[in-house]
Amino acid sequence: MGVRKERSADTAAALKEAAKRQFVERGYLNTKITDITAAAGRATGSFYEHFASKDDLLRELEAELHEQAGAGILEQHPADHDLTNPEHLRAHVAAAWNTMQANLPVVIALYESAIATGEDPGRLWQELVTSTGTLREHLEDLRRQGRSLPGDPQLVAAAMGALLSSLGYALLRADDAGFSDEEVIDTLTRLLLTGLSGAE
Amino acid sequence: MGVRKERSADTAAALKEAAKRQFVERGYLNTKITDITAAAGRATGSFYEHFASKDDLLRELEAELHEQAGAGILEQHPADHDLTNPEHLRAHVAAAWNTMQANLPVVIALYESAIATGEDPGRLWQELVTSTGTLREHLEDLRRQGRSLPGDPQLVAAAMGALLSSLGYALLRADDAGFSDEEVIDTLTRLLLTGLSGAE
DNA sequence: GTCTATATACAGATAGAC
DNA sequence: GTCTATCTGTATATAGAC
Numbered sequence: 001m002g003v004r005k006e007r008s009a010d011t012a013a014a015l016k017e018a019a020k021r022q023f024v025e026r027g028y029l030n031t032k033i034t035d036i037t038a039a040a041g042r043a044t045g046s047f048y049e050h051f052a053s054k055d056d057l058l059r060e061l062e063a064e065l066h067e068q069a070g071a072g073i074l075e076q077h078p079a080d081h082d083l084t085n086p087e088h089l090r091a092h093v094a095a096a097w098n099t100m101q102a103n104l105p106v107v108i109a110l111y112e113s114a115i116a117t118g119e120d121p122g123r124l125w126q127e128l129v130t131s132t133g134t135l136r137e138h139l140e141d142l143r144r145q146g147r148s149l150p151g152d153p154q155l156v157a158a159a160m161g162a163l164l165s166s167l168g169y170a171l172l173r174a175d176d177a178g179f180s181d182e183e184v185i186d187t188l189t190r191l192l193l194t195g196l197s198g199a200e
Numbered sequence: 201m202g203v204r205k206e207r208s209a210d211t212a213a214a215l216k217e218a219a220k221r222q223f224v225e226r227g228y229l230n231t232k233i234t235d236i237t238a239a240a241g242r243a244t245g246s247f248y249e250h251f252a253s254k255d256d257l258l259r260e261l262e263a264e265l266h267e268q269a270g271a272g273i274l275e276q277h278p279a280d281h282d283l284t285n286p287e288h289l290r291a292h293v294a295a296a297w298n299t300m301q302a303n304l305p306v307v308i309a310l311y312e313s314a315i316a317t318g319e320d321p322g323r324l325w326q327e328l329v330t331s332t333g334t335l336r337e338h339l340e341d342l343r344r345q346g347r348s349l350p351g352d353p354q355l356v357a358a359a360m361g362a363l364l365s366s367l368g369y370a371l372l373r374a375d376d377a378g379f380s381d382e383e384v385i386d387t388l389t390r391l392l393l394t395g396l397s398g399a400e
Numbered sequence: 401g402t403c404t405a406t407a408t409a410c411a412g413a414t415a416g417a418c
Numbered sequence: 419g420t421c422t423a424t425c426t427g428t429a430t431a432t433a434g435a436c
Binding site: 024025026027028029030031083084089111112115116117118119121122124125126128139142147148149150151152155156158159162163165166167169170171173174175176177179183184186187188190191192193194195196197198 | 224225226227228229230231283284289311312315316317318319321322324325326328342347348349350351352355356358359362363365366367369370371373374375376377379383384386387388390391392393394395396397398
């Protein structure tokens with residue numbers, strides 16, 4: 001209360017915001033601690049008063065993202081069920097796309113971070129599996145209802161997740177690709193729903 | 201001729217082979233020059249007698265890959281045409297998958313290198329566009345024949361490419377995912393052909 | 401051309417004054 | 419808590435003997 005200058009209001013928050021901007025501009029891996037502090041108008045040393053490392057900061061951003069509306073990048077979905085219903089599927093795709101877009105800085109950072117971690121080569125697959133958990137369950141429901149799927153629910157779910165995240169990463173960073181969000185969502189919905197053969 | 205010891209036969213080739221092995225084991229970004237030279241049984245300094253940098257080495261590997269049978273990662277395809285024919289599509293998917301697998305070290309390296317280059321944020325999208333060029337042409341052919349596609353050929357082609365490369369990267373590095381190549385190829389074929397709704 | 405030893409560059413992290 | 423200055427660790431790259 002009564003604080004005029006916001007400069008020192010909350011440095012941690014300022015650093016987080018600056019970091020997000022940098023992640024979009026330069027990518028996570030290319031962003032240095034000094035880029036973040038400079039963008040936030042703080043000194044280098046101040047960073048470590050609030051975060052132990054760049055990865056630590058990312059984990060906090062990730063936690064914030066997960067807190068918000070329990071929305072996992074690819075898990076969020078509206079009412080739900082019956083992915084073979086065009087409206088439902090479209091809503092699902094739109095939710096995933098919009099979530100990705102709304103949290104682009106963190107999505108970018110997590111993606112790059114996962115790639116760069118050469119330690120555990122299977123980590124990306126694991127993250128893909130966990131991030132598409134609810135999607136897999138929906139597919140398993142479908143299968144139980146006697147519908148035939150293109151393949152193992154886990155594999156299909158992972159494929160859909162890979163498609164969304166990968167295309168999203170490439171497309172959302174290139175702001176001049178020339179496709180509107182709506183067009184992307186519509187196209188992906190149709191592709192996932194009826195494939196290349198079309199509905200008929 | 202008449203050389204007994206192969207050790208000094210061709211250091212450049214030895215370094216390339218060692219690099220490929222390291223790229224698979226540790227990932228490209230995590231592989232240090234010293235990892236490569238050590239794996240090749242050479243001294244650190246020798247590396248620079250043959251390559252200007254790690255990126256330079258990667259570009260040579262990339263060139264080699266492109267020389268072989270003019271096979272772009274996702275461009276290779278058999279006879280061709282009519283992607284709505286199950287056998288043709290499957291052959292196409294299989295070719296892409298097998299090419300990716302056969303050149304896994306370079307695929308991994310190029311992928312990680314593209315991600316890490318925060319300089320040009322649109323580079324990944326550009327690479328996606330160029331690597332799916334022939335696929336896009338096929339789709340345009342289909343459209344000219346009056347068939348309805350899920351969306352713009354460029355966007356659909358890019359989506360397919362993103363699906364293949366991203367899932368391939370995740371899956372081929374995790375050797376314990378539990379899916380055979382055949383199962384993956386079959387599943388992707390069906391997903392791309394008829395989507396979640398199935399053929400009927 | 402290959403080696404060992406060393407130099408350069410720089411990001412990450414810390415120390416200590418304020 | 420924030421700052422400036424500095425240290426450390428590490429990867430890239432070079433120098434110079436063989």
